[in-house]
Amino acid sequence: MVLIYSNNKKLTLEMIAKGRELADEQDGEVIVAMIDEKDENLANEYISHGADKVFLVESGVENFKAEEYTDIMANMVNDVESGPVLIGSNKYGKELASRLAAKLSTGCVIDCTDIYMEDGELTVERMVYNGNAISVERFSGRPGIITVPSKLFDPLKKDEGRSGEVIEKSYDVSSSYSNIAGIEEMPSEGVDVEAANIIVSCGRGFKNREDLHLAEELADALKGKVIGCSRPISADLKWLSEDHWIGLSGHKVKPSLYFAIGISGQIQHIAGIRDSGIIVAINKDPNALIFDSADYGIVGDLYEVLPKLTDAIKKEMD
Amino acid sequence: MNIIVCAKQVVDVREIKIDKQTNKPILKGIGKTISDIDKNAVEEAIKLKEENKDTKVTVLSVAPFDAREQVKELLAMGADEAVLVSPPEEFDYNTVSTLLAKAIEKIGDYDLILCGEASVDLFSGQMGPRIAGLLDIPQITYARAMSIEGDKVRAERDLTDKAVKMESTFPVLITVTKEINKPRLPSLMGILGAASKPIIEWDGSDLLEERMEPGIKSVDLRGVSMERKNVVYGEDPEEGVRKLVISLGKEGLLG
Numbered sequence: 001m002v003l004i005y006s007n008n009k010k011l012t013l014e015m016i017a018k019g020r021e022l023a024d025e026q027d028g029e030v031i032v033a034m035i036d037e038k039d040e041n042l043a044n045e046y047i048s049h050g051a052d053k054v055f056l057v058e059s060g061v062e063n064f065k066a067e068e069y070t071d072i073m074a075n076m077v078n079d080v081e082s083g084p085v086l087i088g089s090n091k092y093g094k095e096l097a098s099r100l101a102a103k104l105s106t107g108c109v110i111d112c113t114d115i116y117m118e119d120g121e122l123t124v125e126r127m128v129y130n131g132n133a134i135s136v137e138r139f140s141g142r143p144g145i146i147t148v149p150s151k152l153f154d155p156l157k158k159d160e161g162r163s164g165e166v167i168e169k170s171y172d173v174s175s176s177y178s179n180i181a182g183i184e185e186m187p188s189e190g191v192d193v194e195a196a197n198i199i200v201s202c203g204r205g206f207k208n209r210e211d212l213h214l215a216e217e218l219a220d221a222l223k224g225k226v227i228g229c230s231r232p233i234s235a236d237l238k239w240l241s242e243d244h245w246i247g248l249s250g251h252k253v254k255p256s257l258y259f260a261i262g263i264s265g266q267i268q269h270i271a272g273i274r275d276s277g278i279i280v281a282i283n284k285d286p287n288a289l290i291f292d293s294a295d296y297g298i299v300g301d302l303y304e305v306l307p308k309l310t311d312a313i314k315k316e317m318d
Numbered sequence: 319m320n321i322i323v324c325a326k327q328v329v330d331v332r333e334i335k336i337d338k339q340t341n342k343p344i345l346k347g348i349g350k351t352i353s354d355i356d357k358n359a360v361e362e363a364i365k366l367k368e369e370n371k372d373t374k375v376t377v378l379s380v381a382p383f384d385a386r387e388q389v390k391e392l393l394a395m396g397a398d399e400a401v402l403v404s405p406p407e408e409f410d411y412n413t414v415s416t417l418l419a420k421a422i423e424k425i426g427d428y429d430l431i432l433c434g435e436a437s438v439d440l441f442s443g444q445m446g447p448r449i450a451g452l453l454d455i456p457q458i459t460y461a462r463a464m465s466i467e468g469d470k471v472r473a474e475r476d477l478t479d480k481a482v483k484m485e486s487t488f489p490v491l492i493t494v495t496k497e498i499n500k501p502r503l504p505s506l507m508g509i510l511g512a513a514s515k516p517i518i519e520w521d522g523s524d525l526l527e528e529r530m531e532p533g534i535k536s537v538d539l540r541g542v543s544m545e546r547k548n549v550v551y552g553e554d555p556e557e558g559v560r561k562l563v564i565s566l567g568k569e570g571l572l573g
Contacts, residue, residue: 066459067456094447102412103451107411123537129440133540140532177486186481198571235495294547297549304555313563316572
């Protein structure tokens with residue numbers, strides 16, 4: 001059995017594809033857990049994309065809480081004697097997977113970059129040491145809990161003829177004494193840095209929020225249009241919403257061209273841009289770490305360099 | 319109030335190089351440090367101690383006893399005492415979190431457990447939720463702000479798409495993000511004072527009822543080198559811009 005859970009539909013579809021492959025190797029089934037979303041249509045959509053069973057479960061809490069959701073998942077793992085458990089790797093999924101692994105006293109791999117069977121054992125790869133190495137890890141026991149980032153696997157094609165079962169399940173949940181006192185949507189500008197082909201990214205070298213227009217103008221000239229940023233610009237200063245944030249705890253990007261402007265090059269930022277094609281750095285400090293990770297760099301004041309670069313690129317692109 | 323902060327000694331990831339012959343990262347001989355987000359957790363504990371009388375801050379780490387020097391820095395920041403638990407030869411997240419939970423139970427009287435959201439070397443973020451699960455207490459992860467009011471802790475979680483305000487009575491485990499504060503540098507007084515603060519050493523195998531088999535084993539570690547051209551134009555900006563545009567054109571990236 002392969003058990004799958006995420007509160008994100010796209011991620012669930014992607015994990016079903018991988019789950020199908022793992023299940024087929026062991027003549028097992030793919031079971032998708034839908035917690036607190038009584039949606040038969042969505043359940044049937046999961047089936048037409050490769051799931052065998054969908055369990056509809058109610059937690060008794062109004063919104064996602066790791067404690068209660070862990071109880072449900074632990075019961076379900078025992079109920080179906082699950083082998084691999086694939087959980088969507090957003091912040092909800094990561095804290096759920098880790099607590100679940102503790103409750104079941106088992107191994108857990110966060111943010112895998114690949115999953116396969118080798119020597120009959122569930123094997124997983126993940127990035128470690130800030131992207132300097134890939135660790136290949138093998139589970140020796142059951143269940144193996146893995147969190148899967150988005151866009152790692154492609155969903156299977158829809159097959160309307162596939163049949164499966166949608167089953168309502170109920171499990172004992174002990175309620176935790178923590179409470180949600182309020183939920184606010186975070187500001188988002190709907191930017192998808194992970195899909196962008198050209199990114200112009202801003203760091204602490206910018207003195208004021210208003211000055212970011214210099215980066216926007218370069219992005220416009222490149223017809224790239226996507227602005228990224230390092231941690232301080234989004235998380236500390238809140239000049240840009242978190243969908244712009246690139247780095248280990250932000251988004252990992254792989255554009256063909258990446259501009260790091262006024263970004264010092266902290267290791268966590270580098271980890272987020274390692275898979276970029278060409279990296280260009282502009283920084284007034286010749287010793288800035290970012291130059292070690294760049295293909296091309298200009299040492300200079302971004303306030304002087306950027307307008308010149310934007311002009312030159314406009315001319316070149318015409 | 320008793321606060322326990324879990325801190326991890328890590329290799330300084332900035333120093334890691336890849337051995338070109340074996341294609342493995344070279345981890346021996348690299349400097350060790352306390353994972354930086356764990357220092358945010360220590361800072362938060364010290365701030366709470368300053369605001370709330372009769373608060374004790376204990377730093378807990380599963381580490382070889384050679385981590386004494388690193389842990390001293392946390393005592394110099396203002397923590398009251400440290401407990402080091404030696405790990406067995408083979409261990410995984412399950413083993414380490416079990417050791418931390420057993421050590422917390424042995425310390426006994428605890429109200430608040432603080433951790434960093436993840437360690438900078440492996441960046442899994444498993445420890446906080448695992449410890450909370452083992453102790454069967456609530457977990458509040460990714461806290462970017464927190465405060466204590468009476469018998470309650472309030473925290474604001476950053477979940478990327480949502481900001482979630484939480485409250486809980488004690489005991490509770492909270493993991494913090496880098497944004498929650500700016501860790502202080504130890505003062506000279508702090509450094510001098512740290513010399514007389516206790517660092518207690520426990521043998522991990524004494525805390526476990528039986529030997530724990532790791533549920534997961536690393537079977538390979540492959541270096542990923544990032545070769546970059548490192549062409550830097552340092553002359554006047556005009557000239558730098560001109561050369562950069564030519565280079566990007568040659569790469570086929572313009573137009």
